[in-house]
Amino acid sequence: MSLRRGIPSLTALQAFEASARHQSFSKAAAELHQTHGAICKKVNELEASLGVELFRRVSQRLVLTDAGADYAHRIRVNLEQIRQDTQQLVANRERSTVRVAVGVTFGAQWLVPRLPGFHRTHPNIQVRLTGRDQPTYFQDLNFDAAIHFEQSPLPGLASKVLLADDEVWMVAAPSFIEAYAGCDIAAMPWIHTRDLPAAWMSWSETDVSARGAQPSRDGSDHSFDFFIMAIRAAVAGLGVALLPRVLIEQELASGQLIRIGDYAAINAQKTYLMFAEQRRDWAPFATFASWLEEEMRRYRAVRNADNQVENERYAG
Numbered sequence: 001m002s003l004r005r006g007i008p009s010l011t012a013l014q015a016f017e018a019s020a021r022h023q024s025f026s027k028a029a030a031e032l033h034q035t036h037g038a039i040c041k042k043v044n045e046l047e048a049s050l051g052v053e054l055f056r057r058v059s060q061r062l063v064l065t066d067a068g069a070d071y072a073h074r075i076r077v078n079l080e081q082i083r084q085d086t087q088q089l090v091a092n093r094e095r096s097t098v099r100v101a102v103g104v105t106f107g108a109q110w111l112v113p114r115l116p117g118f119h120r121t122h123p124n125i126q127v128r129l130t131g132r133d134q135p136t137y138f139q140d141l142n143f144d145a146a147i148h149f150e151q152s153p154l155p156g157l158a159s160k161v162l163l164a165d166d167e168v169w170m171v172a173a174p175s176f177i178e179a180y181a182g183c184d185i186a187a188m189p190w191i192h193t194r195d196l197p198a199a200w201m202s203w204s205e206t207d208v209s210a211r212g213a214q215p216s217r218d219g220s221d222h223s224f225d226f227f228i229m230a231i232r233a234a235v236a237g238l239g240v241a242l243l244p245r246v247l248i249e250q251e252l253a254s255g256q257l258i259r260i261g262d263y264a265a266i267n268a269q270k271t272y273l274m275f276a277e278q279r280r281d282w283a284p285f286a287t288f289a290s291w292l293e294e295e296m297r298r299y300r301a302v303r304n305a306d307n308q309v310e311n312e313r314y315a316g
Helices: 010-022 025-032 036-050 066-094 104-121 174-179 199-206 227-235 249-254 283-315
Strands: 055-058 061-064 096-102 125-131 145-150 158-163 167-172 190-193 222-224 240-244 258-266 270-275
Touching (some): 010 025, 010 066, 061 066, 096 283, 104 227, 104 249, 125 283, 167 174, 174 258, 190 199, 199 240, 199 258, 222 227, 249 283
Parallel strands (some): 096 125, 096 145
Antiparallel strands (some): 167 240
């Protein structure tokens, strides 16, 4: 056997490694489903091509030389790496990746906590999320789909409405509510968000007791670009916030945020799943889209049940 580019053949290395591990040509032959003679020949040829004695034949037993034992260990490590690399290659061939652009807050607060369930059910589909709060038009096909809050679907894009009836609630941290007990909402620090610029004005026009309420002029109010910042600010007790319920379900469930009063306004921004038209019938995307719609149906069912409890509490 000649060495090609200084590397022995893989079959010779497998024969040697198995023989070294079992210290037996017969057991190596059984493991590799070859004959005893074939294994002996490959190992002998390997020794000849290397010019190194790997085994000593002592009383019909195989005994590794020092060089053979060291070489066997190194070959075993590399064969295992080849095996793992091959398994990874095959797994990647069978796995599809759905690339999704998603609003940062919706992705972190709502979608990511639900992804383990998707991966358990669909292990061969990887969902790769990229935070993107700007419209996605798919010209370069860097994404297969996008999930965003919009008042209407973006022109020229295929889309599905995931959520059209979510509410904006007034919430605050328990410690904040305790500190401002007995105060009017108008006297509390407000938390403003860029994507709901008219939220507080809408509240002041709806709530009779708040007519004419204006943002604080003493610097006690807070403004944030992203919902996730406003949510964390509210949890930290910086003020009272008007936030989409879909983005704060975890904080409500854990008690980090508590609803103030019964004010609720339908969020003008719907949650859309938008996608490239050529992806509509692509099986991995269709699977992900169906799962997403089902998860949103479950969210609405739980939300509606919770809303009923809230309404009964305030009615009582």
